[in-house]
Amino acid sequence: MTQDIRILMCAPDHYDVDYVINPWMEGNIHKSSRERAVEQWEKLYGIIKEYATVDLVTPQKGVPDMVFTANAGLVLGDNVVLSRFYHPERQGEEPFFKEWFEENGFTVYELPKDLPFEGAGDALFDREGRWLWAGYGFRSELDSHPYIARWLDTEVLSLRLIDNRFYHLDTCFCPLANGYLLYYPQAFDSYSNRLIEMRVPEERRIIVEEPDAVNFACNAVNINDVVIMNKITHDLEQSITDKGFKVIQTPLTEFLKAGGAAKCLTLRVTEPILDDVHANVTVTSRVIKMEGHLLDSGLMNRALDVVVKEGGSFKVLNFDLGVERQSPSTAEVRISAPSVEVMDDIISLLIDLGAMSLPEKESDANLExxxxxxxxxxxxxxxxxxxxxxxxxxxxxxxxxxxxxxxxxxxxxxxxxxxxxxxxxxxxxxxxxxIGVEGIRTVRSPQSREQRNQTQEFSFMSGGVSSERRVELLVEQIAWEMRHIRDQGGKVAVVAGPVVIHTGGSEHLSRLIRDGYVQCLLGGNAIAVHDMEQSIMGTSLGVDMRKGTPVSGGHRHHLKVINVVRRAGSITDAVNKGLVTKGIMYECVKNNVPFSLAGSIRDDGPLPDTQMDLIKAQEDYSRLLKGTDMIIMLSTMLHSIGVGNMTPSGVKMVCVDINPAVVTKLSDRGSVESVGIVTDVGLFLSLLTQQLDKLTNRYQLSVN
CATH class of the missing domain: 2.40.420.10 (conserved putative lor/sdh protein from methanococcus maripaludis s2 domain)
Structure with a gap:
């Protein structure tokens, strides 16, 4: 027996699954056998007594999870950080554990009551004593880590848990003697996995696969070269024994029903102190300020969700809620992150939402x-x-x-x-x-409550993706907006792909150009080629546009058209020479609507007007987009995404495509003045011209 190692346990006299606070408890309310639980616990107790001294804390009624002593606190030397349980169901355990620690000579440190930390369930010492691995994400807050580092004078490495099945660090992570580590990587985010890999050499990392992970293989007790655990697969047992450990398996199925196994049922209370290890924590904190209609716009929720999603933690320091309908709210929030790198990513995203970082004193942007x-x-x-x-x-x-x-x-x-x-x-x-995020802010213009709540006959839709059943309503709104832009001398840009031609939309887009609703056209080589193929040959990709059937030799038509235009010198020359007599490109030339065609590696020909230098094409797109009020994107994913990336906020955007993934991609860019419409682009253009005709007729009737 190793007498200098002491482990705290609690008999399962009152153990049962009385509530649900983790996924393992679901469906197991009062389904644990008390008799089997006692039998399994006593077997574990007997095994551990062979290798260490076991202390017992008296079980108490009303706190059935007290059997999981790992969550009593975190011990180093004669000091203990008492747990602050996240769920009210377990908070009743705290005074009983505090009493035991005080009676046994420990100095007890207590975190603020609103700062959850669940002891050695979420904090595990490297078995060489070099640092403390501390988990957060479900039960413990990141802001507890600086307290632990200071009180226990140790280095803390923060690991974020992302799979709620592994709600405590000890459910998926087990440091072993001699610098080895048994763990399930999928339970952690990418930053945490990089941190683990930097601290633990590959040859000392024992990867646990999911079948063993969900059987709580990582929830093991390590005493020197002995690893005591629930039942595991032969392959994992072999991996552990190959590293020089003795594996002792003991069934703990009754405790798995509550989300625990061997490690959860034990707390090591003799953690040695190394003289050369001192407090160090990489957790960093910043304060941000937000202003606007934070609640009813959802902005506050979005900001806090960003913090959590990106691996941070938050505390709302001040929240001044606007007391009148038009009054804005203000909030100051302290953000914590496990590293400066993660913090900068979080702050960058919050700046995008209109937040402003508040350093100790307002500072200029950093330049390099x-x-x-x-x-x-x-x-x-x-x-x-x-x-x-x-x-x-x-x-x-x-x-x-x-x-x-x-x-x-x-x-x-x-x-x-x-x-x-x-x-x-x-x-x-x-x-x-x-560089960095100091001295940077975005300027957002949130709508007033009145603007958001009022219903307008014609109002441009907020960002989103709409399906077929709403197309006619959306077309009505878009038509009204286009008419308004034209009458005010504004600018509408169209980004179009060849599907416009294939779906019969050429005549409708041609009308929009002819009637002054389009001020510039952007696309690739194909939109122009197939438009002029239809004008000259009556086909698109060799398909007769009137009959919808392929024509003999039609697959050559587009190349013949390219040759005709190249002989003429340019699209404009082909129109002026009477070679192209109708269609989209014809209307652009005749109505002095500028166009830009960006080439790609798959282009045939290409047309003499097609810019095959990608950088020059981007510059030309950017030039034509200046001053644009609305952009209509018609079934061309790559060109639409490119245009979206070079367009500032405030420009109304409409993306139309039969593929939902395309319109979702454009909506994800974040503009609140955009809408995605999942429908056939030819149908959309037909409905759009019809609606514009109705608006024109209404105007003429009102004048008469």
Whole structure:
């Protein structure tokens, strides 16, 4: 027996599954056999007594989970951090465990009552004593880790749990002697897995597969070279014994019904202190401020969801709720993250929602110099579609040329400073680029409560994806908006793919151009080729557009059309020479509507107007999109996504495609002034021209 190792246990006198606080308890209310539970616990107790001294805490009525002593607290030397249980069902255990620790000479540290931490169930020492692995995500809060590091004077490494079946760290993670680790990687997020891999060499990591993981193989008790655990597969047993350990298996099925096994039923109370190990924790905290109609717009919930989803924790420090209908709310929230890297990712996403980071004192943005053309300094701030401001020399500067996925360049002028978005490829040596998240904020213009609640006959829809049954309603709204833009001298851009031609939409899009509803056309080589094929040959991809049947030799038609246009010199020349007499490209030329065709590797020909230099094509798209009020994207995923990325917030966007994945992709860009319509693009264009005709007739009747 190893007398210097002491383990605390609690007899299952009152054990039962009385409630549901984890997935394992579901369906097991009062289904645990008391007799079998006692038998299994006593067998485990007997095995552990062969290798360590076992202390017992008196079981108490009304707290059936007290048998799981791992959750009593976390011990190091003569100090213990008492657990603060997340669920009220277990909070009754705290005074009994506190009494036991005090009676046995421990100095007890207690966390704030609203800060959950569930002891050695969520905190496991490296068996060499070098650091503490601390879990969070379901039962323990990340903000408890700095307290633990300070009180126990130890290094804390924070691991985020993401699978609710493994709600405590000890359900999926077991440090073993000599630096080995038994664990189930899928229970952790990517950051935590990287941290594990950096600290534990590959040859000392024992990976547990899911069949063993769900049987709580990681919920094991390690005493020197002995590993005591529930039943496991032969392969896992062999992997552990190959590392020099003796495996002792004992059935604990009755306790699995409550979500626990060997480790949950024990608490090691003799954790040695190493003189050369001292407090260190990578958890970092920041305070953010949010303003606006935070509750009824859902902005507050979205922000807090971002924090949790990205691996952080939060505490609302102040919340000033607007007392009148038009009054905005303000909130200050402290965000915690396991590392600076994770924190910067969280803050960047919160800035996108309109939040502003509040350092101890308001500071300017951090700048670094470009040393290689086309390459930004590390950790540069990546721009979004939303209007952005940067703090320079104590003043907030609006960023020019706002777009997604750029860097912010600060340039000093005679008048002061300017800030602008630039693509990485356009960065020049010597330019100053904003890095990090200090001194950056996005400018959001939330609607008032009155604007959100009122019902308008014509109002542009908020972001979302709509199905077939709503097409006519949406077309009515879009038509009204297009008519309004045209009458105000605004600008509508159309991004179109060849499906427009194949579905019979060419005549309708041609009408929109002819009637002044479209101010520029963007697409690829194919939209122009198949449009002119229909004009010249009456086919699209060799299919007769009137009969809907392939024609003999039709597969060659598009190449013949390309040849005709190349001989003429350009699309404009082909129109002016009478070679192209109708269609989309014809109307663009005749009505002086600029167009840009971006090429790809699959293009035949291509047409002489098609820009095969990708960078030049992007620049041309960007030039034509300036000042656009609305963009209609018609069945062309890659061109639509490209346009979406170079378009700032405030531009109304309509994406139409028969494939729901395409419209969802565009909606995900975050604009609240966009709508995705899942329907046939030819049907959409037909309905759109019909609705515009109705609006025109109404106008003429009102004038008469």
């Amino acid at each position: 110099t470009v040393v290689k053309a086309g390459v930004s300094p590390d950790d540069f701030y990546v721009t979004t579609i939303y209007p952005t401001e940067v703090r320079v020399n104590g003043y907030w500067e609006r960023v020019n040329n706002q777009r997604m996925d750029g860097a912010i360049v600060i340039e000093e002028t005679e008048e002061g400073f300017t800030a602008s978005c630039k693509l990485l490829r356009d960065l020049e040596v010597g330019e100053k680029v904003v």
